[in-house]
Each structure stands twice: as C-alpha cells, then as structure tokens.
Amino acid sequence: MLPVLQIGPLSLPTYPLALLLAGWIALEVGARAARRLGLDGDHIYNVGVYALAAGAVGGRLGHVVAYWPAYRTQLLEIFGFNSRAFLLWPAAAAALVVASGYLYRQRLPLARMLDAAAPGALAGAAVASLGALLAGRAYGAAARVPWAVNPWGVSRHPSQVYEALAALAVALLVLQMIRRGSRPGAAALVALAGYGLSRWLLEPFRAPEVSATILGGLRSAQVLGLAAALIALWGLRVLGQRTGEAGVVAE
Amino acid sequence: MTRLRWNILIVLTLAVGLVWIWVNRLPVDRAQTVDLRPAPAVGHPAPDFTLTTAGGEPFNLADLRGIPVVLNFWATWCPPCRAELPELEAASNRFAGQVAIVGVNQAEAPAAVQAFATQLGLTFAIPLDQDAAVSQRYFVRSLPTTFFIDRDGVIQQLQVGPVTEATLTQLLKTIYP
Numbered sequence: 001m002l003p004v005l006q007i008g009p010l011s012l013p014t015y016p017l018a019l020l021l022a023g024w025i026a027l028e029v030g031a032r033a034a035r036r037l038g039l040d041g042d043h044i045y046n047v048g049v050y051a052l053a054a055g056a057v058g059g060r061l062g063h064v065v066a067y068w069p070a071y072r073t074q075l076l077e078i079f080g081f082n083s084r085a086f087l088l089w090p091a092a093a094a095a096l097v098v099a100s101g102y103l104y105r106q107r108l109p110l111a112r113m114l115d116a117a118a119p120g121a122l123a124g125a126a127v128a129s130l131g132a133l134l135a136g137r138a139y140g141a142a143a144r145v146p147w148a149v150n151p152w153g154v155s156r157h158p159s160q161v162y163e164a165l166a167a168l169a170v171a172l173l174v175l176q177m178i179r180r181g182s183r184p185g186a187a188a189l190v191a192l193a194g195y196g197l198s199r200w201l202l203e204p205f206r207a208p209e210v211s212a213t214i215l216g217g218l219r220s221a222q223v224l225g226l227a228a229a230l231i232a233l234w235g236l237r238v239l240g241q242r243t244g245e246a247g248v249v250a251e
Numbered sequence: 252m253t254r255l256r257w258n259i260l261i262v263l264t265l266a267v268g269l270v271w272i273w274v275n276r277l278p279v280d281r282a283q284t285v286d287l288r289p290a291p292a293v294g295h296p297a298p299d300f301t302l303t304t305a306g307g308e309p310f311n312l313a314d315l316r317g318i319p320v321v322l323n324f325w326a327t328w329c330p331p332c333r334a335e336l337p338e339l340e341a342a343s344n345r346f347a348g349q350v351a352i353v354g355v356n357q358a359e360a361p362a363a364v365q366a367f368a369t370q371l372g373l374t375f376a377i378p379l380d381q382d383a384a385v386s387q388r389y390f391v392r393s394l395p396t397t398f399f400i401d402r403d404g405v406i407q408q409l410q411v412g413p414v415t416e417a418t419l420t421q422l423l424k425t426i427y428p
Contacts, residue, residue, distance in 0.1 A: 240257065
C-alpha cells in the first residue's frame, strides 16, 4: 500500500494522482480510437474537458443548493477549493447535458463517439482501480489465497486488481471490435455489457459495505451492473435486427 | 445471431445474474459484516487510544462508544486547522450530548495548546498526542485530518483537509442521526 508518495518534503496523495492519470489515459485512448473510426480525436478531448468543467460547476451548485443554510453565511465558500463540496448526481447531469450539447452542435455521430469513448473509459477505470489498491481504498473481502494483499492488517482479495484486469480485458475486446469495423454503437454496447457483468461478478470480492445495499441486503453495484448488462444486451439485439433489416432493404 | 438466441441469452443472463446477486446478499445486521480489526480506514473499528487532555484529564476513545464521534487531528501552526476549529466548536455546541467532537493536538507543548484553545474559546476535548504516536497509528500524513466514527465505533468517513460548515453537515449525516 502506498497512499502517499513522498518526494523529499513533498507528500502527494496517490489516489488523486491516479485519478488524474486515469482521466488523461481515458482521453488519449478515446482520441486514438476516434481517429481509427475516422473522427477527429480532438473532439474526445473537447467533450472530456467540457464535461469535466460542467461536472465541477454542476456538482458544486448541487452542493450549494443542498446545504444552502451553511453557505448562506459563508458565500465565499461557494468558490472554495474543497474537494468534498460536490454532489455526484448534479455533476453527472451537468456533464451529460454539456457533452450532449457539444455533440449536437458539432453534428457528431452519437453512436460512433460512444464507440470511441468506450475503450478509453474502461482503460481509465482500470487505472483508477489500481490507484485505489495503492491508496487502500475500496479494498477486498477477507481471503486466504496465495495472492492476497494485506491492507490494514487483514489478508484480503486484491479486488481492485481483479476489477482493473476485467476492465482492461473488456477494453481490449472493444478495441479489437473497432479495428475490425464493428457496427456503429456495437462497441459501446459491448463495453457497457462487459463492464456491467464484471461489476456484477466481482462485487462479492470487495469488502462488504452495508450502506451500499438495497432491498434488504442486495449489493447495489451488482444490481446496477446486471441491469446495465441486460440493457446493453437488449441494445445489441435491437442493433443486430436493425442491421439485418437494413441489409434486406438494400438487397 | 437470431432473435431467439438473443432472447435466450438475455433470459439466461437475467436468471444467473439474479442467483449470483441473491447468493451474495449481505446480512441486514451490520455487525456481522464489520471487519473486527481496528484500522484507520473506512469500515474498520477506530483504533482505541488513551491520552491526557489539555485540561489535564485522561481521555479514552472507547469511553465514547454509543455516541457518534468526530475525531479531528490538528496543530496550532496549521492554518487550515485554525480555519476549521471554529466550525468544529460550533458543531460541538449544536450537537452537545449527541455527537462528540474531539480535537487531537499533534505534538505541541500543553501550555501553548491550552492558551490557543482559550483564545479561540474551544470547549470540546483536546487530547494531547505529544509523541505523535496516535497520529502515526491513525496514519495521519497531513493536517487537518478528520475521522467520522459512528455509535458502534466504526469509521464511516475520512476527510483529509479542512471541513467547512457545509461539508461538516454533509459528513455528519454518515454518523448522525
């Protein structure tokens, strides 16, 4: 475990560094995939940066609205550098709106852009998982396996490594699909199915977290993962049918 | 792939998926899932310690079992700590008797800490970690660092860096009510 990188007198927390690296890798891999699909790779960087900025603003605004009584007497805190003062869902919504707006204004093909972004997002997720391993976050369930790690004095599954390997495997599969010229949207749907199934499969290897359960003890990450995988499989089914129909019409 | 094969695949995924989720469901009683080894990490019981407060009284973390605890590590030379201490004092007054605010001072002279606490009007417990042994045990690498510990003594949140009134309100929700 290496939660802090000590460089002389400088203490750098590894997890935020890993997240920065993950973001850069996600954009770079996505841009390369976009070029392979005949798109301008800069669009991936633009969407990523705009979405990040919108997410930061939306996340902070959401926090201000949710905790307005606390901000009312300290208005300057609205602009403060506090990494905790963000809410996820407003951030995600703002990022989605801005990214959609960019795609619409640039008249970019949605399915192809999602195909391009998918391997980058998976590679970024893999790096973030390895960052969590270094920082001792999102650690695994107790285990007696030869490859167990020992964060906080307990032998555990290196669940972050399992998750990173799964994300990388799906990313490689998706890149292979892109190289072979898959149908628009298929690579993104396979990425969603693969990632969803990996979360569904691997979540039990994480340390149990009762606060992350629904319906009397079901792990929410597993439920969401399975739901995402089923939606993606349904999408692939529809995509296959449409392509088939299009082929018939063309004949 | 034909439509029928797709349908079979989707139904099979759903069936196997639900079984795997059901098999791995967690017990509703949280006590069964808490790792019993104390460690300065979310999900672990907070390591116990005994120190002497700036007021000269003995302080034992385990004595607070049964009420939520905000365990803050600070020092007088640390500007972000000085900025957040009034917020902690306000919370200490607001949640008196319901949430315990504890400010562990890191390796400073008792007289200096006492004078500083009097100057800021701090009334919550200030245990003195004079040899920084507790800070090391809690893996405190930068100040301020704050642990949010629930009624059962389990760490629910960890904040490195200062809290504001808004973030303190947000983080307190994880341990109170």
